Amino acid sequence: MGYDYCFVCGDKNPHGLKAKFNADGDSVWASFHCEERHIGWPNVQHGGITSALLDEACAYVPLNMDLVTVTAELNISFKTPVQVGETVRIEAHPTKVNKRLILVEATMVNQAGELKASAQAKMLVLSKTQQAAMGIETQA
Numbered sequence: 001m002g003y004d005y006c007f008v009c010g011d012k013n014p015h016g017l018k019a020k021f022n023a024d025g026d027s028v029w030a031s032f033h034c035e036e037r038h039i040g041w042p043n044v045q046h047g048g049i050t051s052a053l054l055d056e057a058c059a060y061v062p063l064n065m066d067l068v069t070v071t072a073e074l075n076i077s078f079k080t081p082v083q084v085g086e087t088v089r090i091e092a093h094p095t096k097v098n099k100r101l102i103l104v105e106a107t108m109v110n111q112a113g114e115l116k117a118s119a120q121a122k123m124l125v126l127s128k129t130q131q132a133a134m135g136i137e138t139q140a
């Protein structure tokens with residue numbers, strides 16, 4: 001099963017969110033439209049969906065640098081509920097790049113520019129051995 005089955009970005013996962021991430025310099029971004037199937041409380045996007053989108057954005061920052069990582073830590077602040085029918089923009093950028101550890105900050109804002117949630121993540125670069133153990137195949 002390839003990356004196409006990623007729950008957040010995979011094209012082929014029928015249960016997935018199908019978010020498409022784009023690069024802008026060392027930043028990445030994606031748009032996401034909140035539908036009823038994404039809720040927890042009535043009309044409010046589930047915090048796990050919000051977290052998954054922010055986590056994914058944080059993983060795409062090192063991917064955009066040709067680095068394969070896993071999330072070692074993820075801290076999320078939920079500022080304002082995302083409502084059904086809202087489209088949000090998720091953006092992430094690196095704040096510190098070490099050999100093994102990439103620090104990333106991410107935000108989710110609505111079309112009016114209102115901050116919905118923010119995240120700080122520690123992304124750990126996987127060695128080739130770790131990638132192989134996880135079944136991750138890379139071209140490099």
Ligand SMILES: CCCCC/C=C\C/C=C\C/C=C\C/C=C\CCCC(=O)SCCNC(=O)CCNC(=O)[C@H](O)C(C)(C)COP(=O)(O)OP(=O)(O)OC[C@H]1O[C@@H](n2cnc3c(N)ncnc32)[C@H](O)[C@@H]1OP(=O)(O)O
Pocket residue numbers: 003006009021022023028055056059060063064069070071072073100101122124
């Ligand atoms: C825009 C377009 C870009 C192009 C895109 C192209 C292609 C796209 C393709 C595919 C995309 C598809 C999918 C995206 C994929 C995923 C997205 C979601 C990401 C996740 O959701 S992923 C799942 C959740 N995640 C885990 O499932 C991790 C579980 N966990 C572990 O796998 C281990 O825990 C690990 C590896 C983290 C560490 O294990 P380990 O054995 O390698 O590490 P070890 O303990 O030896 O530490 C080594 C050094 O890291 C330091 N260290 C360790 N932990 C630290 C921490 N928390 N904070 C600070 N430092 C830390 C130590 O202090 C030491 O430092 P030192 O070397 O200095 O001593």
